[in-house]
Amino acid sequence: MDAKGLLQLTKKPNIKIFSGSSHQDLSQKIADRLGLDLGKVVTKKFSNQETCVEIGESVQGEDVYIVQSGCGEINDNLMELLIMINACKIASAGRVTAVIPCFPYARQDKRGESRAPISAKLVADMLSTAGADRIITMDLHASQIQGFFDIPVDNLCAEPAVLKWIKESISEWRSCTIVSPDAGGAERATSIADRLNVDFALIHKERKKASEVDGTVLVGDVKYRVAILVDDMADTCGTICDAADKLLSAGATRVYAILTHGIFSGPAITRMNSAGIEAVVVTNTIPQEDKMKHCSKIQVIDISMILAEAIRRTHSGKSASYLFSHVPL
Numbered sequence: 001m002d003a004k005g006l007l008q009l010t011k012k013p014n015i016k017i018f019s020g021s022s023h024q025d026l027s028q029k030i031a032d033r034l035g036l037d038l039g040k041v042v043t044k045k046f047s048n049q050e051t052c053v054e055i056g057e058s059v060q061g062e063d064v065y066i067v068q069s070g071c072g073e074i075n076d077n078l079m080e081l082l083i084m085i086n087a088c089k090i091a092s093a094g095r096v097t098a099v100i101p102c103f104p105y106a107r108q109d110k111r112g113e114s115r116a117p118i119s120a121k122l123v124a125d126m127l128s129t130a131g132a133d134r135i136i137t138m139d140l141h142a143s144q145i146q147g148f149f150d151i152p153v154d155n156l157c158a159e160p161a162v163l164k165w166i167k168e169s170i171s172e173w174r175s176c177t178i179v180s181p182d183a184g185g186a187e188r189a190t191s192i193a194d195r196l197n198v199d200f201a202l203i204h205k206e207r208k209k210a211s212e213v214d215g216t217v218l219v220g221d222v223k224y225r226v227a228i229l230v231d232d233m234a235d236t237c238g239t240i241c242d243a244a245d246k247l248l249s250a251g252a253t254r255v256y257a258i259l260t261h262g263i264f265s266g267p268a269i270t271r272m273n274s275a276g277i278e279a280v281v282v283t284n285t286i287p288q289e290d291k292m293k294h295c296s297k298i299q300v301i302d303i304s305m306i307l308a309e310a311i312r313r314t315h316s317g318k319s320a321s322y323l324f325s326h327v328p329l
Contacts, residue, residue, distance in 0.1 A: 013063045013094045015315050018055070018084060020068030022077040023287050026101065027067040029304035034312060039064075043080055051076065053083045059093040063315050065136075066096065067307075070104030071263070071286040078104050078123065082130040089131030097134040097314060098127055099307060101285035102233075102261045106141035124148035136310050138285055138303065139232045139260040154320050156310055158260045158283050159188075160327045161301050163195060165281060166228065170256065176226040177201050177252075181243040189230045201227070203243050216246055223251030233261035234280075237268040241275040254278045261285050262298065269295045305329075 018039040019027030031038045040056030066088070068081040081098060088096050108119035120142075127135065128151055135153045140146065146153040166173050179201045180189035186202055193200040201220025227247040234240050234257070244255045255277050262282030264272075272280055272295050280295070282288060283303045292298045309328040313320050 013061055015311065016057075016059055016062045016064045016093075017311070018064065018066045018088075020066065020077060020080050020084060022072050022080075023067070023069040023101070023285075025287060025289075026069065026284055026304055026307075029302065030067060030099075030308045030311065033305055033308035041084065043084075051080050051083055053080065053087050055084075055087050055091060059088050059091050061092065061094045064088045064093040064096045065099050065311050067099040067101075069101045069285055070106070071102055074104050078126075082126055085127070085130040085132050095133045096131055097136060097311075098132045099136045099311065101138050101283075101303070101307065103137045103140055103145065106145060109142040109145055120145050121148045134314065136307065136314065138283075138307070141232055154310060154314070156306055156320070157324050158285075158301070158303055158306070159192060159195075160323070160325060161283065161303055161306065162192065162230070162258050162260075162281075164327050165258070165301050166192075166196065170226060170228070172226050174198065176228055177220060177222045179203065179220070179222065179227050179229050179243065179247060181229055181231055181239050185231045188232060192230055199225075203246055216242065218246055218250050222247050225252060227252040227255045229255065229257040231257075231259050233263060234259045235263040235268065236266045237264065237271045237275075240280075241271045241277070244275050244277045248276045256281065258282075262288060262291070264288075264291050264295075264298075272297055 015036060016039045017031050017036055018041045021043055027038060042054040042056060044052050046052060066084050068077055085096050085098060105119040105123050111118060134151055138156045139158050140155050146155055177199045178189050178193035180186045181203050190200050201222055204217045204219055229240060229243055240257050247255050256279050257277050258281045260283050277297060279299050280297045281299045283301045288298055288300050305328045306323055310320050310323060
């Protein structure tokens with residue numbers, strides 16, 4: 001074998017980053033932080049609404065990352081992601097990693113009642129069948145979703161970026177109280193409270209029946225303090241806004257809400273505008289530009305540097321555990 005042939009065999013695969021249509025701004029920021037250009041891809045729909053994807057450059061033997069968040073037209077974007085993964089796989093990509101900042105169908109992670117589907121498991125199966133070799137996501141609604149896959153899943157955490165925002169933006173953070181709006185988010189809230197060395201409180205829902213809430217009880221003290229509500233996502237914002245009203249009536253001086261995924265569908269914007277929340281802080285796993293025009297309380301934390309560093313570490317074979325306690329510069 002000549003020297004040129006040996007060089008081709010030993011050449012390290014390049015990173016190729018492609019963007020789906022759900023959140024191209026985040027994809028561009030990730031590519032910029034890695035010093036790369038986004039890969040050429042054309043997505044379109046036929047007249048019968050079938051999705052068509054054309055990868056516009058060679059991916060043979062390369063390390064491919066496809067960025068597509070579970071937001072907007074979720075079903076169309078999920079199908080687009082599956083087709084992009086498959087297109088790269090059958091074009092002989094060396095490895096295909098799906099970067100899914102907000103995992104679709106994450107709330108359907110268990111059977112709530114008889115004959116209910118576990119749709120998050122179905123999505124996991126579809127991603128694997130399409131040809132994904134690895135998944136990078138952020139703050140899964142339920143961590144057990146990682147177990148739905150037979151491929152590696154990196155469930156990144158927005159917590160370091162949230163801690164940084166609290167310390168830089170809230171002057172009284174040393175005497176604040178971190179609050180979970182329900183029992184399900186207690187672990188996330190206590191983790192942040194422990195790292196800030198501040199108090200923790202919980203809002204407990206009392207129920208008449210399984211599906212009927214009788215009232216809420218605040219467990220903990222927020223009187224004369226800044227209260228910071230922490231949760232992984234908010235959709236219609238009913239829980240967050242009710243929790244804010246509860247905290248203000250219990251004597252909190254100001255209430256902030258910090259969420260990883262701001263879905264904000266239905267009456268969410270109206271509720272936030274009328275609630276006594278000082279600011280609703282979200283990451284940019286979901287685009288917020290349009291919603292910010294209608295709600296001045298929304299503030300955004302950029303997490304592109306975390307995703308970019310996760311891609312860089314995955315490509316070079318390094319551990320991503322550093323990202324659970326640090327925000328890359």
